[in-house]
Amino acid sequence: MMIPISLAPLPILIHLIFPDLMKITGEEAVGVLTLLCSPFTGMMFITIGYKLETNYEKWNYKTEMETKMI
Numbered sequence: 001m002m003i004p005i006s007l008a009p010l011p012i013l014i015h016l017i018f019p020d021l022m023k024i025t026g027e028e029a030v031g032v033l034t035l036l037c038s039p040f041t042g043m044m045f046i047t048i049g050y051k052l053e054t055n056y057e058k059w060n061y062k063t064e065m066e067t068k069m070i
Helices: 002-007 010-017 019-023 027-058
Strands: none
Touching: 010 019, 010 027, 019 027
16 A cells, blocks of 8 residues: 555656656657656565565575575
């Protein structure tokens, strides 16, 4: 629930910072929006991975594979 709430003001901030971006259409706009949103997406996946790993350790699941060197 917090992810949509935290991402909701993002279009407003983009419009305030880059007012000409709303006039751009096509591949240019997609490229700019992708670059602007990529840190949020990366942090979302890092957070999900961290929470899954802590839950797996709490449930006694293996989180790392054991390898033996020959």
